[in-house]
Amino acid sequence: MALLTASALGKTIRENDIDSLYYFYGHDTAALESFTKRLVNKLCPADAQVMNFHKLDGKNLDFPMLTDACEALPFMAERVVVTINDLNIDAVTKDDLDDLKKILGSLGETTEEIAESARLKGRIAHHARQTAPRSVANRQYSPNTQHNLDKNKRFADFCEKHGTVCNFEYKRASDLGKSISTYLAKSGCTITKSNAEYLANLCLCDTAFISKELEKLSAYAEGREVTREDIDLLCIRRIESDGYSLAINILRGNAAMVFTRLRELDVQNYEPYAIIGIIGFSLADIYRAKLARSSGRSVADVAKDFSYAKNREFAVKNAYSECGNISAERIRKTLEILSETDLMLKTRSRGKDGDMLTLEQGLARSMALRC
Helix, strand or coil: CEEECHHHHHHHHHCCCCCCEEEEEECCHHHHHHHHHHHHHHHCCHHHHHHHEEEEEHHHCCHHHHHHHHHCCCCCCCCEEEEEECCCHHHCCHHHHHHHHHHHHCCCCCCHHHHHHCCCCCCCCCCCCCCCEEEEEEEECCCCCHHHHHHHHHHHHHHHHHCEEEECCCCCHHHHHHHHHHHHHHCCCECCHHHHHHHHHHCCCCHHHHHHHHHHHHHHHCCCECCHHHHHHHCCCCHHHHHHHHHHHHHHCCHHHHHHHHHHHHHCCCCHHHHHHHHHHHHHHHHHHHHHHHCCCCHHHHHHHCCCCHHHHHHHHHHHHHCCCCCHHHHHHHHHHHHHHHHHHHHCCCHHHHHHHHHHHHHHHHHCCCC
């Protein structure tokens, strides 16, 4: 009955302190999936999984299949394990959610009723004794509306009362830098602290993405130091990591940089509406930072007020330090122009080449502002 950090969860698994219900959610899908796998293997050894492990898809949850899985008795094993991957609480109806809470709320009271309760649209499952199904539910989500975030939080709070909840949030670049250095050291490579954090930020602090890039970098470096040039040469730039750079250069009127990067994104087959969306997202970061700075509020205040994930706090920090000589009026007018451009792209599409021209014209208007 607890809300645990990933490290605390790992300790409970090692010490065999197993709970009856687990609810995992968060942005760091690599860590989430790793812990789910460890827990499943702890609860149900590999040689028993053929008959006693049931993995269900939460995106298209089959209720009869879930019911059958939860009602199944262990076959030559201590327990049955049920996992629901990508459980979408936001899409669960109120009736289903009420039934789910009713099931989860009575898990520890009796043993016999657990399997029967699973008949009522049970979605996660359960049970306080080794002879009944256990469940590990994991969920991956992106920032959505406040309503959906609140809905997930209420469900997580409920699960915390009846089992274990763990939020696999992204780590900060400074924390990931240490892990990056440790990984590279195993292959005889080194990396400076600043370059490790640069790589983490380039990958948006996504551990799964970082792992793939580290495999390339360690093979390429062959025992030497991994440099910034190596990272820029080998690592795939995610469009999200370009958003801030494009936004700040648009506000500064740096047309050469902006149009050069646009051409690169065009060659990489990014759609104009995706590009403008990422730019607008970063412009909103800059506008929030500008207003906060003007009213005497701190970076930490902005991150807290707007519920920034740890892997995006650097965006607010950068914006806060670089927006001093950019007027709030310029940022507002730029946002207005891009909003008009975005509407044109969505309502009057002229094909990819035509849409790219529309985007370029909108950005040119923004950079020509005199305020």
